[in-house]
Amino acid sequence: MNAPLPLGLLPTDAAAPAAVAAGQVEPLIELRQAGVRFGERQALQLLDLAVHAGERLMLIGPNGSGKTTLLRLLHGQLPNSGGERRVRLAADGREPRQAMLFQRPFLLRLSARRNLLLALWLAGVPRRERAARADLALRRVGLEAHADRPARVLSGGQQQRLALARAWAVHPQVLFLDEPTASLDPAAKREVEALVLDFAAEGMSVVMSTHNLGQAKRMATRVIYMEDGRLVVDRPVESFFNDPLPHEAALFLKGELPWH
Numbered sequence: 001m002n003a004p005l006p007l008g009l010l011p012t013d014a015a016a017p018a019a020v021a022a023g024q025v026e027p028l029i030e031l032r033q034a035g036v037r038f039g040e041r042q043a044l045q046l047l048d049l050a051v052h053a054g055e056r057l058m059l060i061g062p063n064g065s066g067k068t069t070l071l072r073l074l075h076g077q078l079p080n081s082g083g084e085r086r087v088r089l090a091a092d093g094r095e096p097r098q099a100m101l102f103q104r105p106f107l108l109r110l111s112a113r114r115n116l117l118l119a120l121w122l123a124g125v126p127r128r129e130r131a132a133r134a135d136l137a138l139r140r141v142g143l144e145a146h147a148d149r150p151a152r153v154l155s156g157g158q159q160q161r162l163a164l165a166r167a168w169a170v171h172p173q174v175l176f177l178d179e180p181t182a183s184l185d186p187a188a189k190r191e192v193e194a195l196v197l198d199f200a201a202e203g204m205s206v207v208m209s210t211h212n213l214g215q216a217k218r219m220a221t222r223v224i225y226m227e228d229g230r231l232v233v234d235r236p237v238e239s240f241f242n243d244p245l246p247h248e249a250a251l252f253l254k255g256e257l258p259w260h
């Protein structure tokens with residue numbers, strides 16, 4: 001399950017934290033005074049946010065605080081209500097490759113392998129490369145023995161690993177995850193966490209929402225606490241969990257104890 005990625009498959013341009021802090025590194029994705037409005041409701045207030053290469057950014061906060069909306073805005077799936085979303089273009093002028101995972105993976109009524117082959121086709125991967133890449137991705141998440149089983153009969157944890165394989169197979173530079181382990185038992189949750197951390201170690205940047213503070217602590221380099229569509233706290237993980245927090249964030253953390 002932990003076979004290393006072949007060299008050169010992913011860019012590993014993780015920025016040094018000091019350089020990021022000094023504003024010397026161009027972000028991969030940046031929001032400037034961007035917000036989201038659904039009809040009358042301002043789901044996300046106008047905000048500035050930069051995501052850098054190599055970051056593992058965890059979004060936490062109460063239900064309805066705007067975590068999913070922020071993920072979708074960063075991913076480019078929602079129009080801004082004002083402001084702008086900038087991305088760092090690659091040398092070939094393309095946007096950074098991105099993929100998104102949800103709490104319940106959307107899988108087609110096909111075998112695990114065919115779900116992957118379809119994703120690779122949609123991503124424009126040449127036909128001759130697809131089978132090898134699909135099999136490599138299945139091995140990467142430990143599902144090679146399940147390649148020909150219908151995706152929808154796999155366990156919840158296996159389905160989420162298949163969704164991770166599908167994302168990994170197209171070599172995203174940024175992986176967005178919306179509460180990816182919320183429906184999983186502890187063992188499956190740990191497997192998904194380990195895979196995401198492995199992918200990040202290979203150079204993938206991660207932006208993830210979670211209601212699990214322990215998970216945020218285990219996985220983050222940086223934590224954002226949201227409330228009412230606002231970014232209330234945005235800090236490196238050590239500072240977030242060790243230094244005093246604003247009252248509303250401290251109350252939320254207290255209410256979420258015990259963590260697991």
Ligand SMILES: Nc1ncnc2c1ncn2[C@@H]1O[C@H](COP(=O)(O)OP(=O)(O)OP(=O)(O)O)[C@@H](O)[C@H]1O
Nearest residue numbers: 038041043061062063064065066067068069070209
């Ligand atoms: N498509 C939509 N149309 C209208 N309102 C929406 C839509 N999507 C989200 N909202 C509203 O925007 C606000 C933020 O929702 P969002 O799903 O981003 O919160 P969240 O922090 O991810 O919540 P949860 O932890 O429950 O998943 C909520 O008030 C929600 O009802």
